[in-house]
Amino acid sequence: MRTSQQVRPIYITKPDHDRLQQLVQLERHAHGNERVEALSHELKRAQLVNSYDVLPDVITMNSRVKLRDMRSNAELEITLVYPKYADMKSRKISILAPVATAVLGCRVGDTVVWPVPNGEAKYWVEAILHQPEAAGDWVS
Template sequence: MMERALYLTDYDYERLELLLDNMNRVPQNRREDLSQLEDDLATCHIVAPDEMPPNIVTLHSTVRYLDLDSNKVRVVTLVFPSNADLSTGRISIAVPLGAAILGHSEGDLVTWKTFDGAKTIRIEEVLYQPEATGDYYL
């Protein structure tokens, strides 16, 4: 997986820490993608919302990506588990794809482990990022 400097707003950092603490209380929630997210939080750069670079995938960002295996373009919005709805393209930060794209930017190749090996996508465009439009507390 490509190394990256993960940028989070202080608001999102606090909410992700709380989410991970709550999920870790249930043993069956322990997964590698959540462990990676925990590691990312331990080394992330915490910034004020107005300092977030506009091409970074943050919580509530809408992203267009290319699935390099199927050559299909998809659009997803990264949300908390309680707001996830695959039928509308809202993916949870607690699923492998969601955890993997957080902090990446346009043009990045993102790879994560699957049961069958690995999956790779390329982030084509951040269509909406709340911090870029002044929506700091979604």
């Protein structure tokens, strides 16, 4: 979820987009729309790019990123993964989690906001520690 002030485009690789669209369809069939509503919205507004054309400062699937809490200055490091690979101990966060959906397609320097039980979390994308496409680890 991004605030109305955050109208910057997001970028998603074509292979990620295709896989995520399939995930949305499977989740809708299994659990209904609510669980995938935010991800579906982001996929609709995303600008699609080829894997070999995505800029290295864009958060793609399987990217490891460092976020900075804009209120407390605390650091959060996560890797965006598909649900079956989620592992909290390893900080591998399912793309269906609000934080992962919020940062997908963002760039270093972007501010992201997502719902939490007591309101909203507001973070700054400080760095991408690993992006598969930049490392040459991508699927066309």
